[in-house]
Amino acid sequence: MVSNLAKENLQNWIVSWGKRHSSEISDFKETVYLIKKSPLTMVGLAVILILIIMAIFAPYIAPYDPVAMHLDNRLAPPSKAHLLGTDELGRDILSRIIYGAGVALKIVLIVLAIDLPLGILLGLAAGYFGGWIDEIIMRIADIFMAFPRLILAMAIGTALGPSLRNTMIAIALTMWPVYARLARGETLSIKERTFIEAERALGTSNFRILVFNILPICVSTLIVRATLDMGNIIRIAAGMSFLGLGAQPPTPDWGLMVSTGRNFLINQWWVPTFPGFAILLAVFGFNLLGDGIRDISDPYLRRGRQ
Amino acid sequence: MEELIQLKEIKKYFPWKKYKYVKAVDGVSLSINKRDIFGLVGESGSGKTTLGRMMIHLIDSTSGSIFYKGKDITKIKKLEKNLRRNMQIVFQDPYSSLHPRKKIKDIIGSGLRTHNLVRSEGELVTKIEQFLNLVGMGEEHLYRYPHELSGGQRQRIAIARALILNPEFVVLDEPTSSLDVSVQAEILNLLKKLREEFDLTYVFITHDLYLARIITEKIAIMYLGKIMEYGDTESIFKNPLHPYTEALFSVIPKLDPQKRTKKIILKGEIPSPFDPPLGCRFHTRCMKKIGEICEKVSPPLKEVEEKHFVSCHLYD
Amino acid sequence: MAEEILLEIKDLRVNFYTYRGVVKALNGVNLKIYEGEFFGLVGETGCGKSVTASAVLNLVQNPGKIEEGEILFKQKNLLKMSEKEIREKIRGKEITMIMQYPIAALNPVINNGDQIAEALIANKNMNESEARKRTIELLKEVNIPQPEKIARQFPHQLSGGMAQRVMIAMMLSTEPSLLIADEPTTALDVSIQAQVLSLLKDLISKHRATVLLITHDLSVVAETCSRVGVMYAGDMVEIGTVDQIINNPQHPYTKGLIKAIPSDRSKELVEIRGSVPDLVNPPSGCRFHPRCDYTKPICKKEKPQVLQVEKEHVTACFLYEESRNKKSKEEYAGEYKGGANGRTDSA
Numbered sequence: 001m002v003s004n005l006a007k008e009n010l011q012n013w014i015v016s017w018g019k020r021h022s023s024e025i026s027d028f029k030e031t032v033y034l035i036k037k038s039p040l041t042m043v044g045l046a047v048i049l050i051l052i053i054m055a056i057f058a059p060y061i062a063p064y065d066p067v068a069m070h071l072d073n074r075l076a077p078p079s080k081a082h083l084l085g086t087d088e089l090g091r092d093i094l095s096r097i098i099y100g101a102g103v104a105l106k107i108v109l110i111v112l113a114i115d116l117p118l119g120i121l122l123g124l125a126a127g128y129f130g131g132w133i134d135e136i137i138m139r140i141a142d143i144f145m146a147f148p149r150l151i152l153a154m155a156i157g158t159a160l161g162p163s164l165r166n167t168m169i170a171i172a173l174t175m176w177p178v179y180a181r182l183a184r185g186e187t188l189s190i191k192e193r194t195f196i197e198a199e200r201a202l203g204t205s206n207f208r209i210l211v212f213n214i215l216p217i218c219v220s221t222l223i224v225r226a227t228l229d230m231g232n233i234i235r236i237a238a239g240m241s242f243l244g245l246g247a248q249p250p251t252p253d254w255g256l257m258v259s260t261g262r263n264f265l266i267n268q269w270w271v272p273t274f275p276g277f278a279i280l281l282a283v284f285g286f287n288l289l290g291d292g293i294r295d296i297s298d299p300y301l302r303r304g305r306q
Numbered sequence: 307m308e309e310l311i312q313l314k315e316i317k318k319y320f321p322w323k324k325y326k327y328v329k330a331v332d333g334v335s336l337s338i339n340k341r342d343i344f345g346l347v348g349e350s351g352s353g354k355t356t357l358g359r360m361m362i363h364l365i366d367s368t369s370g371s372i373f374y375k376g377k378d379i380t381k382i383k384k385l386e387k388n389l390r391r392n393m394q395i396v397f398q399d400p401y402s403s404l405h406p407r408k409k410i411k412d413i414i415g416s417g418l419r420t421h422n423l424v425r426s427e428g429e430l431v432t433k434i435e436q437f438l439n440l441v442g443m444g445e446e447h448l449y450r451y452p453h454e455l456s457g458g459q460r461q462r463i464a465i466a467r468a469l470i471l472n473p474e475f476v477v478l479d480e481p482t483s484s485l486d487v488s489v490q491a492e493i494l495n496l497l498k499k500l501r502e503e504f505d506l507t508y509v510f511i512t513h514d515l516y517l518a519r520i521i522t523e524k525i526a527i528m529y530l531g532k533i534m535e536y537g538d539t540e541s542i543f544k545n546p547l548h549p550y551t552e553a554l555f556s557v558i559p560k561l562d563p564q565k566r567t568k569k570i571i572l573k574g575e576i577p578s579p580f581d582p583p584l585g586c587r588f589h590t591r592c593m594k595k596i597g598e599i600c601e602k603v604s605p606p607l608k609e610v611e612e613k614h615f616v617s618c619h620l621y622d
Numbered sequence: 623m624a625e626e627i628l629l630e631i632k633d634l635r636v637n638f639y640t641y642r643g644v645v646k647a648l649n650g651v652n653l654k655i656y657e658g659e660f661f662g663l664v665g666e667t668g669c670g671k672s673v674t675a676s677a678v679l680n681l682v683q684n685p686g687k688i689e690e691g692e693i694l695f696k697q698k699n700l701l702k703m704s705e706k707e708i709r710e711k712i713r714g715k716e717i718t719m720i721m722q723y724p725i726a727a728l729n730p731v732i733n734n735g736d737q738i739a740e741a742l743i744a745n746k747n748m749n750e751s752e753a754r755k756r757t758i759e760l761l762k763e764v765n766i767p768q769p770e771k772i773a774r775q776f777p778h779q780l781s782g783g784m785a786q787r788v789m790i791a792m793m794l795s796t797e798p799s800l801l802i803a804d805e806p807t808t809a810l811d812v813s814i815q816a817q818v819l820s821l822l823k824d825l826i827s828k829h830r831a832t833v834l835l836i837t838h839d840l841s842v843v844a845e846t847c848s849r850v851g852v853m854y855a856g857d858m859v860e861i862g863t864v865d866q867i868i869n870n871p872q873h874p875y876t877k878g879l880i881k882a883i884p885s886d887r888s889k890e891l892v893e894i895r896g897s898v899p900d901l902v903n904p905p906s907g908c909r910f911h912p913r914c915d916y917t918k919p920i921c922k923k924e925k926p927q928v929l930q931v932e933k934e935h936v937t938a939c940f941l942y943e944e945s946r947n948k949k950s951k952e953e954y955a956g957e958y959k960g961g962a963n964g965r966t967d968s969a
């Protein structure tokens with residue numbers, strides 16, 4: 001009896017939820033349709049999904065412990081037991097690559113988790129209030145943007161000392177101006193749009209205009225941009241690890257693996273090559289997905305709706 | 307015939323680069339009575355929108371005064387809530403005046419929330435549904451986004467958004483100029499009906515003289531930030547006195563061939579509002595220019611017939 | 623009116639394949655344009671005016687496809703020509719197009735004079751100095767004051783009216799047989815619109831070109847054109863001379879449209895109830911039937927045929943068919959049975 005009532009309530013709730021969100025549902029369906037129509041985006045999506053699965057389920061997928069050394073089996077070529085061979089300490093390369101996916105994704109997520117909110121906050125403030133707030137924020141951003149990104153990240157990384165955490169901080173510090181600038185530009189242009197003036201005519205406060213009207217548009221623009229940057233972040237992080245500024249042994253980091261493996265390139269090619277491939281594939285996947293998302297979120301492509 | 311709003315020598319100069327100004331509105335005086343539909347007619351750049359935005363205190367004026375029910379609102383920095391609620395606007399382009407990522411419910415409901423006009427979410431929804439019905443739309447649109455609606459439907463949403471606050475005075479800034487004629491007729495009839503129902507005063511901005519004739523009772527013809535002619539709509543239609551009004555009438559495309567008069571094709575373009583012509587603003591394109599006086603002296607607005615004002619040296 | 627047919631569109635059907643489904647944008651459009659005339663195509667947003675124009679140049683945009691029909695230009699079917707042939711012989715040469723927003727259509731980094739000169743060099747095999755001289759002449763012809771100065775300026779420095787005139791000069795430079803003007807004055811003020819339209823009219827009669835003027839404003843067509851086609855939701859509902867359409871409209875949609883236009887005729891605007899249908903699921907039969915005041919059962923079932931009203935005047939409406947049959951019945955009471963044979967099918 002009671003459970004029947006609860007069931008009915010739940011059903012009603014689901015129906016009314018569906019009604020209220022029918023626009024989002026059809027929007028989502030259209031997005032899926034557009035992704036399906038773009039084979040490159042599908043490829044990108046597949047690569048990223050594999051990456052995510054590897055990161056989450058590494059302990060179940062990986063055949064060996066990524067840090068366990070077997071000095072008796074050093075530099076073994078690819079074989080049935082070790083599909084991608086072993087490195088100079090006898091560790092299974094495949095297992096290290098699988099675990100490495102988690103490291104790479106962690107870097108991407110943490111960098112963006114710092115930079116997106118920071119960029120939005122600073123950009124929104126600069127764009128909406130203008131004046132000296134804008135001046136200060138944008139001048140600081142300009143200083144950061146004056147240097148090539150990799151070089152700046154390396155300099156900060158060196159100053160902070162080599163570690164994975166410091167790599168993430170260094171990359172985050174070099175990327176925020178991009179988001180702050182973008183958010184500021186968006187804010188400046190949205191601020192002048194008629195629908196914001198319409199809110200003013202209703203008497204809506206500055207705070208509500210900022211949070212409920214400008215922020216949502218800024219966030220979606222920045223997310224599109226962020227997906228385009230994910231490949232870059234992996235690339236820079238790999239570069240820093242390669243130079244010894246990033247992850248430290250025995251972390252299964254792809255950049256680090258290429259770095260230590262480069263001495264064996266001639267005779268034991270598999271040691272640096274497979275991690276290199278992993279980097280290449282991940283960057284490639286993120287770039288394809290980013291491009292796809294950018295195209296799909298383009299209102300012109302969705303014009304058929306009207 | 308109670309006066310609702312009165313403008314005295316109102317000006318708006320937008321700063322442009324250094325030491326330069328766009329003289330968007332340059333000394334306009336007029337008064338609008340309660341329950342009037344007052345037309346502002348003029349070509350692009352004549353300052354209609356700027357004037358309308360000043361009337362409802364969306365932008366500050368450079369100089370002059372605006373008396374709303376006897377109170378000078380140009381002296382106020384931030385309008386008190388009640389006044390803000392009483393003065394509303396419907397914009398020209400319904401494609402840009404609705405937030406693209408907000409649902410209809412939140413678009414219409416925003417004002418209600420700001421002014422605490424409803425106590426609960428349920429009341430909000432009921433009230434919005436009531437106004438959706440009023441503008442001829444169903445509840446099913448409550449959770450839609452603007453891009454799912456046609457132009458006419460969007461304009462109805464914009465009208466509902468303005469009227470749900472129960473205002474007294476509404477500026478309609480070319481509310482139908484981006485819509486098709488059959489939709490235009492619908493929206494205009496709706497606006498007329500709503501005026502009866504809510505006792506509204508409208509300022510109707512348009513560039514279409516025929517439209518002004520159908521909907522307004524009084525009109526002011528603007529050119530480059532100044533009023534050229536001002537009076538009862540019918541009397542201006544029967545007897546346009548200003549050469550600009552006359553030319554404007556002659557060039558509106560007409561359906562019936564027999565109604566066509568000889569077109570007065572004005573030469574050149576509207577001069578730049580940075581440095582508008584001295585004297586009469588219209589003298590550079592005027593076909594009835596009488597002489598030097600037009601180039602030197604700005605003609606005052608003069609009552610030539612009863613309640614029919616003209617700013618032209620022909621009637622000195 | 624010259625009776626030579628310049629362009630004939632037969633049963634043109636265009637679909638757009640979108641996420642929401644197939645947009646049936648043109649539903650068998652028939653149209654004839656005579657040499658030397660000023661033909662107006664009117665209708666509301668989304669009725670297919672621009673698609674018709676782009677089909678003529680075989681430029682229907684991507685999810686769109688010309689499903690069937692013929693487009694005969696000087697007796698040759700443009701749809702059968704190769705892309706190369708159209709590009710080399712037709713587009714920008716025999717048929718040119720003026721757009722609503724000329725500034726967007728002009729190249730922003732080339733000055734106004736060079737835009738026209740380049741068109742002349744490419745299409746008329748002129749050398750550079752000849753082309754420059756002709757450019758100034760053309761700019762003078764479209765009443766541009768100080769043509770030498772304007773020629774050195776860039777498109778974004780022009781006002782809307784000026785840019786539209788530069789565009790017209792450019793289009794005329796190739797001496798096309800058919801000029802398609804898609805809403806050429808919609809973005810302009812009435813006084814500037816009057817300038818541009820009168821200029822267009824003068825030039826056309828001088829250059830003996832034919833014009834297809836596309837607009838949503840029936841008054842503009844009434845003032846400038848000799849014949850009009852009225853479109854509704856992908857159908858051509860009525861074609862006739864301006865006088866026939868304005869003073870003796872037969873199709874209920876045309877009648878409604880005329881009553882909805884603010885004019886001297888009345889102080890009331892009469893709306894057409896309902897709204898424009900979604901072309902993914904267009905109404906069955908006559909596409910106007912859900913909004914029509916005179917709908918009969920047959921209107922929902924069959925697409926009405928095109929019927930001759932008078933010389934030059936055709937309409938596609940069952941109401942007209944019925945009233946005409948009634949009339950003919952009265953006329954030949956007793957002798958004549960039914961109206962099935964009274965139908966003159968004609969485009």
Ligand SMILES: Nc1ncnc2c1ncn2[C@@H]1O[C@H](COP(=O)(O)OP(=O)(O)OP(=O)(O)O)[C@@H](O)[C@H]1O
Nearest residue numbers: 320328330348349350351352353354355356357579
């Ligand atoms: N915020 C602004 N900053 C600078 N100049 C402005 C601003 N708003 C308007 N103007 C200028 O003021 C003049 C009058 O503009 P306004 O929008 O009032 O004209 P309008 O009569 O409404 O024209 P339209 O028919 O095009 O809407 C124009 O020259 C315009 O460029």
Ligand SMILES: Nc1ncnc2c1ncn2[C@@H]1O[C@H](COP(=O)(O)OP(=O)(O)OP(=O)(O)O)[C@@H](O)[C@H]1O
Nearest residue numbers: 304306638647666667668669670671672673683901
């Ligand atoms: N690229 C496209 N993708 C999907 N549908 C399209 C596309 N182009 C046109 N359509 C559809 O074709 C129909 C006709 O469009 P068209 O542009 O010809 O209208 P129009 O009569 O020119 O209208 P307007 O007055 O707005 O210019 C519309 O329903 C439109 O939605």
Ligand SMILES: [Mg+2]
Nearest residue numbers: 354355356479
């Ligand atoms: Mg305006």
Ligand SMILES: [Mg+2]
Nearest residue numbers: 671672673804
């Ligand atoms: Mg079009």
